[in-house]
Amino acid sequence: MSEELGFTLDGRRIPFQDGQTVMAAALAAGVYIPHLCFNPDFAPHGSCRVCLVKVNGRFQASCTTPAASGLTVQSETEELRNIRRGILQMLFVEGNHVCPACEKSGACQLQAVAYYVGMLNPHFSHFYPRRPVDASHAEAVIDFNRCILCELCVRASRDVDGKNIFAVQGRGIQAHLVVNTPSGKLGATHFSIHDKAAQVCPTGAILTKHQGYNVPIGQRLYDRKPINVVGDVAQLPESKGGRRHD
Amino acid sequence: MSTLETAAHPERLCRVAIDPLSRVEGHGKVTLLTDRDHHIRQARLHIVEFRGFEKFIQGRPYWEVPVAVQRLCGICPVSHNLAAAKAVDQLVGAPEIPPTAEKIRRLMHYGQTLQSHAVHFFHLASPDFLFDFDDPTAHRNIGGVMADYPDIARQGVRLRKYGQEVIRVTAGKRIHGTGTVPGGVNKSLTVQERNYLLTDLDLLIQWGRNIVKLVKQAYALNPGYFTHFATIRTNYLSLIGADGALDLYHGGLRARNERGEILFDHLDYRRYSQVLREQVKPWSYMKFPFINSLGPEQGWYRVGPLARINNCDRIATPLAEEERREFMALGEGQPVHVTLAYHWARMIELLHAAEAIRELLLDPDIFGDELVARGEMTREGVGVIEAPRGTLFHHYRINEDGLIEKANLIVSTTNNNQAMNESIRQVAEHYLDGKELSEPLLNQIEVAVRAYDPCLSCATHALGKMPLIVELVEEESGAVVDCLVRDADGTFHSSY
Numbered sequence: 001m002s003e004e005l006g007f008t009l010d011g012r013r014i015p016f017q018d019g020q021t022v023m024a025a026a027l028a029a030g031v032y033i034p035h036l037c038f039n040p041d042f043a044p045h046g047s048c049r050v051c052l053v054k055v056n057g058r059f060q061a062s063c064t065t066p067a068a069s070g071l072t073v074q075s076e077t078e079e080l081r082n083i084r085r086g087i088l089q090m091l092f093v094e095g096n097h098v099c100p101a102c103e104k105s106g107a108c109q110l111q112a113v114a115y116y117v118g119m120l121n122p123h124f125s126h127f128y129p130r131r132p133v134d135a136s137h138a139e140a141v142i143d144f145n146r147c148i149l150c151e152l153c154v155r156a157s158r159d160v161d162g163k164n165i166f167a168v169q170g171r172g173i174q175a176h177l178v179v180n181t182p183s184g185k186l187g188a189t190h191f192s193i194h195d196k197a198a199q200v201c202p203t204g205a206i207l208t209k210h211q212g213y214n215v216p217i218g219q220r221l222y223d224r225k226p227i228n229v230v231g232d233v234a235q236l237p238e239s240k241g242g243r244r245h246d
Numbered sequence: 247m248s249t250l251e252t253a254a255h256p257e258r259l260c261r262v263a264i265d266p267l268s269r270v271e272g273h274g275k276v277t278l279l280t281d282r283d284h285h286i287r288q289a290r291l292h293i294v295e296f297r298g299f300e301k302f303i304q305g306r307p308y309w310e311v312p313v314a315v316q317r318l319c320g321i322c323p324v325s326h327n328l329a330a331a332k333a334v335d336q337l338v339g340a341p342e343i344p345p346t347a348e349k350i351r352r353l354m355h356y357g358q359t360l361q362s363h364a365v366h367f368f369h370l371a372s373p374d375f376l377f378d379f380d381d382p383t384a385h386r387n388i389g390g391v392m393a394d395y396p397d398i399a400r401q402g403v404r405l406r407k408y409g410q411e412v413i414r415v416t417a418g419k420r421i422h423g424t425g426t427v428p429g430g431v432n433k434s435l436t437v438q439e440r441n442y443l444l445t446d447l448d449l450l451i452q453w454g455r456n457i458v459k460l461v462k463q464a465y466a467l468n469p470g471y472f473t474h475f476a477t478i479r480t481n482y483l484s485l486i487g488a489d490g491a492l493d494l495y496h497g498g499l500r501a502r503n504e505r506g507e508i509l510f511d512h513l514d515y516r517r518y519s520q521v522l523r524e525q526v527k528p529w530s531y532m533k534f535p536f537i538n539s540l541g542p543e544q545g546w547y548r549v550g551p552l553a554r555i556n557n558c559d560r561i562a563t564p565l566a567e568e569e570r571r572e573f574m575a576l577g578e579g580q581p582v583h584v585t586l587a588y589h590w591a592r593m594i595e596l597l598h599a600a601e602a603i604r605e606l607l608l609d610p611d612i613f614g615d616e617l618v619a620r621g622e623m624t625r626e627g628v629g630v631i632e633a634p635r636g637t638l639f640h641h642y643r644i645n646e647d648g649l650i651e652k653a654n655l656i657v658s659t660t661n662n663n664q665a666m667n668e669s670i671r672q673v674a675e676h677y678l679d680g681k682e683l684s685e686p687l688l689n690q691i692e693v694a695v696r697a698y699d700p701c702l703s704c705a706t707h708a709l710g711k712m713p714l715i716v717e718l719v720e721e722e723s724g725a726v727v728d729c730l731v732r733d734a735d736g737t738f739h740s741s742y
Contacts, residue, residue, distance in 0.1 A: 100422060101314035132305055135647035141307055187647075209648065210338070212309040216425070216433040217418025 007071035009053075016067035023051055023063040026075075032228035033075050034084060034113045036091075036202050037150035038063040039234055042159065048150055049087055050113060052080060084117045093124045096131065096145035097203070103212035104204030106220030109234070110148060112227035134179065136187030139209055140198060146205040147177045152234075153206060157197035165189045165197065177205075200234045247543060247664075248671035252529075253279050253288035264688050267695060274700070276670055276691050284682055286674040291667050291695060293532045300653045308337050308644045309428050315640070315655070316422055319701060321365065323422050324358035324413060325633030325658075328495070329640040331426035332629030336516075337644060339621025340429035346614030347430035352495045353606045354416040354425055355631070359494060360599040361409025362634035363551075363592050366699045367457065368402020371589060374693050375464045380686040398460070401453045405596070408450055412603060415439045430618035440607050447604050451565070454597035458569050461590045474676070476585040476669040476694035479504040481537060481547035482556050483661065485632050486512065490559030492570075492598065494632040500557050501537060501547065506580045509537060515630035518639055524656065532663050535656060546664035549636025550698060551591035556581040563605065566598035585669050588697040595634075623648075633658045635699050659700040669694045 006015045009026055016025035021044060026033050037048040046064035053062040054074040062073070074080065091097075091110065099105045131144040149168060154177075157165040165186075169178045181188040191197070198206055217223065221233055230236070253259055256279055265275035279288035299315055306314065312330035316323035328351055335341055343351075373386045376395060385393075392399040410420040415435065417423025425431050465472045486500040487493035498512035499521070510521055525534040525542045536545035547553070555574070561567040573590060576582045582591075606612060629640040636658030643652040673694045678687050 098314075100317055101310055103310060103313075133307065133649060135307060135649050141648075143307075209307075210309060211428065212307075213313060213424040213427050214432050217423060 005067070005069050007067055007069060007073060009073045010076050014067075014073075020067045021063055022053065022055065022060075022065045022067050022071070022073055025067045026062065031075075032116075033062050034116055034227075035063060036109060036113060036148060037152065039152055039200055039232070041196075041200075042152065042155045045151055045155070048091075048148065050084055050117075052083055052087075054080065081117055085119050086123075088114045088117055088119045089121075089123045091148050092119075092122050093126045094129075095147060096126075096128065098145075102146070102204045103207055104146075106217065106223050107215065107233055108204055108222075109202035109227065109232055110146075112222040112230075112233075115222070116227050131176075134184075134186050135209065136185040137189075137191060137209070138187070139193040140186065140191065141207055141209045142177075142179070142186055143205050143207070144177060146203045148203055148205075149175055149177065150202060152200040152202065153177075153197040156200045157191075157195065160196040163190055163195065163197070165191050202232070202234065247546075248289075248668055248675070250286060250289045250671040250674060251667065256288060259287050262683055262688070264691055267692055274695075276695070278674060278678070278683070278691075280683070284678075284680050286671075286679045289667070289671045289674040289691075290529060291663075291670055292530060300655055303650050303653055306650050308334055308642065308648050308650055311642065311650060311653075312426050313422075313424055318655075318657070320421055321701060322358055322362045322634050324354055324417065325631055325638050326640070327417075327423075327426055328355055329629040329631040329633070329638045330642070331428075332496075332631065333627035333640045333642050334428045334629070335430075335619075336627035336629070337624055337642070338428045339623055340619035343430045343619050344614070344616040345611045346434050347617050347619070348495075349606055349609060349611050350416050350431045350434055350617075351426065353435075353603060353612065354413055355495050356599040356602045356606070357409045357412025357416065359409070359634050360596055360603065361406045361413070363596040363599070364402055364405035364409060366634070367589060367592060367596070368399065368406070371696050371699075372398065372402070374696065375461070375589070379689050379693070383685065383689075386689075398457075401457070405450055405453060405600075408446070409599075412443060415443060427618060429620050432617065434614055434617060435612045437613065440612065443603070444607050447600065447607070451597065451600045451604065454593070454600045455565060458590070458593045458597055461593050462572075465587075465590065472586050473584055475690075476673050476697065477583055478585065478665065478668045478672055479583045480665055480668075481509065481540070481545065482553035482581060483537070483547045483549050484554040484557040484637055485515070485630060486557060486559075487562075488512070492554055492558040492561045492566075492595075494554075494595075494599075496631075499630070499637075502557055502581060504581065504583065506556070506577075509539070515639070516628040518628065518630065518641075518656075522656070524660075530663070532660055533656075534664050535661050536664070546668075547661065548665045548698075549658055549661040550588065550634075551595050552582065552585075552588045553636065554632060555591040555594060561594075561598055563598050563601035565601055566594050569594045569597060585694060585697050588699070592634075592699065635659055635701050636661050657701070659698070662698050662700065666695055666698050666700060669697070 004015050006013045009031055014025050014029045023033055023038055033051050035051040037045045038051060044063040046061040049061060051062045052059055055065055056072055099111055105111060134142040151168060154166040157163045165180055167178050167180050168175055170176055178184055179186050193208055222230055259279035259281055262278040263275055267274045275292050277290050278286055280286055299318055303311055303314055312327045312334055315330050316327040318326050335343055369388045372391050376391060377386050414420045417425035481501060481503050483501045485493055485497040487497045499515050500511045501509040503509055521538055522535055523538045525536060527534060536542045537547060555570055561570050573594060626643045631638050638658050639656040641654040642650055645651045670691050673690050677690050681687060
C-alpha cells in the first residue's frame, strides 16, 4: 500500500496525484487560491500572477507549479495578500472597469477576486485607454475595455472550438486582444454565442448582445457568498449562475 | 424677462458671490453685481460642475445605458434610469411593456418621488419654513430642525427611508439599482415584499397629510410675503395622463401659458424637439430651453411640482386631489405662479406618491411573471418621465450594431434654468436692491433657488456644447492679441 502524496498549504495537508499542480490539488481539496487566468479545462497559463504563492520560501504561480511531496506552501499571508491586491489594482487601472454600469457586476470573477483580496480602491492612476466596443457580431459584443489578457477566450477558441478567432497582439504594455480577421471585427468571424470561448471570460469583456441585468441584485452569483465559497463563474452550471450563454 | 441678466458696465461694479449655494443638490453659485449705492445691476445663477454623460456614453451598448446614466445623480437616479429605460423600450420595439413591468416601474418611481420630495422638504427646505431669514446659519439647517422640531425631522427621515425601501425592493438597491431591463423589469414582487411595504404605510400617508397642512399654515401666516416672494408669471410644461390626470410615469406633453391657456396638449413626447429648443448663453454651463413657437424671450417655462399641479385636470388619488383643489383656488382660475408654492405642490405630490404606492401594492399585477416585451428593433428612442424636479428627456440614437451614436438629455433642472434666474432677479430687485448686503439678505436668494429643488449635478451633463472664448493677452499692456471662439455647435473660429 503506497503512502498518499501530499504537501502542506498554510499548515494544512493537501493530498495530490501525480501531474497535479499546487492550484489543482488545492482546489480539489476544497482550498481556494485566488486566480483569474486559470481554468481547469485548459492548460495552465501562469500569466495573471494572482495565484502567486510562496513555495518553500520562493514566489511561484500555483497554477503552473507541480505539486510535490514535502512542499511547504503559503497562500493566505499578509505579504501575498498585499501582492495580489496590487496585481488586481493594476489590472483595474490598466483597463476601463466601470463596475457600476457593467452588466457582469455581481457575477464577475475579476470583481469577486478583488473583493476576496480586500481591494477597496484602485490606488494607482487610471490609464483610461481608448478601446472601442466591437458590437459587429449578431449575438455577442466584445468590450475590450474589460479584457485582462487572461487568454482564456484565445485558448478556448483555438483548443476547443477549433476556430482560432482571438489572439493577443503586441508586447508588454502594448499587448492587447484582437480578433483574427482582416477587419479585426468579430462580425466577420464564425464566432457563436454557444462557443466555449463565449463562456470562459472571467470579466465582462464578452457578453451576449441585446440583453443585460436580467438577474436582480441579491440573486447574482457573488451577491451573497464570496468567490472562495461559490467558485468560478465559468465552472458553474447555468442553474447556479454560470455559463449564461448555453 | 428681467433686465438684470447682464450689466451694461460690469467693470465698475462690486461683485458678491453666494458660493456654494447651500441646501441644494449639486454645486452652484449666484453672483450679484452691485453699484456704490447697493443697487443690483446683475444677478445670475451659475452651475459650476462639469459632467459629460452625453459624450461618454457614445459608443456604449444601448442596453447598458439606463444603468450607466442613472449615475448622473444620487438623489433621483431612478428618474434617469426610467427615462432611459423608456427610450430603450422603443429601441427594442416594445413601447408597450407588460402590465406587471409597468406597475413595478411605477412603484419604483413613486417610491423615488416620495423619498426625493421628503429629502428636499425636510432635510433641505424645512428650515426656510420653520426659522426666520436671520436665524443663525449654524442653526438654520436639518440639525436645527431636529433640535427644535424633532417630530417633524423624524417624520422626514422615516418618509425618506420608506421611499428608499420601495426602490430597494423593486430595483435591488436603494441607490443605483438595476431593476429595469430592455422592454421591462427583471423582477416582480413577492407577497412577503408587498406585505413588508404595506406595514406602516397608512401612518406615512397621514404624515403626508400633516406636512401639506404645515405648508398651508406657513402660507396662511404670511400670505402677502408668500404670494410675492420670487414670484414670476411663466408658461408651464409637464407630462399629462391620457385622461388629463397627473401622471408622473407616462403621458403626453402639455404646456400652458401664464394665463392657463393650453399651448399644446397630449403631444407625443417623441416629437419634443419640434416644440422645444435650447439656447446657450456664454456665462452658464446650463442650457436655456424654451417653447419654440414663443421664442427664447417669451417661451421659457417652468417644470416640476408647481407645473404639474397647474397643468393637470385632476389627481387620481383622493387625498391629493382634495389638496389640489384647495391649492388651485389660489390661482382664481389661472395657474398658481407663486414660486414658494412649489413646496406646497411638492408636498401634495408626496401625498399622492404615498397613496399611489398603496394602490399599486394592492394590485395583483405586481406579482405577475410576464416581465419583458420585445419587438422589432428601431434606431431611435425618446424616453420622458416626470422626475421629482420636473420633466426629464432622454433621447438616444444607435447605430446598426446597437451602440449609442447620439444622446441628448434635457434634465428637469435645465428646464427651470431661466425661471430660477428670473426668480433670483425678482428677489434681488425687490428685497436686496439699495440695501447693504448681509448674510440674511443673501439667504433670501438661496430660498428662491431652493424652492425649485434644483439638482445642479444633473443639470451639467453636457460636454462639448458650451461656447468658449480663449483670449491671448499681452502681459504688459493687457491688450488682446488673439482670440479663439468655440461656438455652441462645436466649431472654432478666430475673432481677432
